[in-house]
Amino acid sequence: MANYGENGIIDFEKFWILMDKKGLKKQWLIDNGIHRATVYKLVKNENVTCEVICNLCKLLRCQPGQIMEYKEN
Known part of the structure; x- marks a missing residue:
């Protein structure tokens, strides 16, 4: 089995953008x-x-x- 990240990553940038649009913080x-x-x-x-x-x-x-979004290395 490949090490995590070897075949790409799941990027959570969209998650943080959605959180910001909803006015939500990490503490929420x-x-x-x-x-x-x-x-x-x-x-x-x-x-x-x-x-x-x-x-x-x-x-x-x-x-x-x-x-989330899949991104290749």
């Missing part, structure tokens, strides 16, 4: 059940689980493609 995520360590991973475009993606989509009432 934490207050709504997203662990601090997970928020840090999102900031760094690190690996998160599908469960996290589902939780974010539920909180923001959006689809995965609205918060």
Whole structure:
């Protein structure tokens, strides 16, 4: 199995743009059940689980493609 990032990354820039448009901050995520360590991973475009993606989509009432994008190295 390839190391994370070797085949590209999932970029969460769209997520942060959507958060900004909605006037939401990182603390809002934490207050709504997203662990601090997970928020840090999102900031760094690190690996998160599908469960996290589902939780974010539920909180923001959006689809995965609205918060993330695959980017090749």
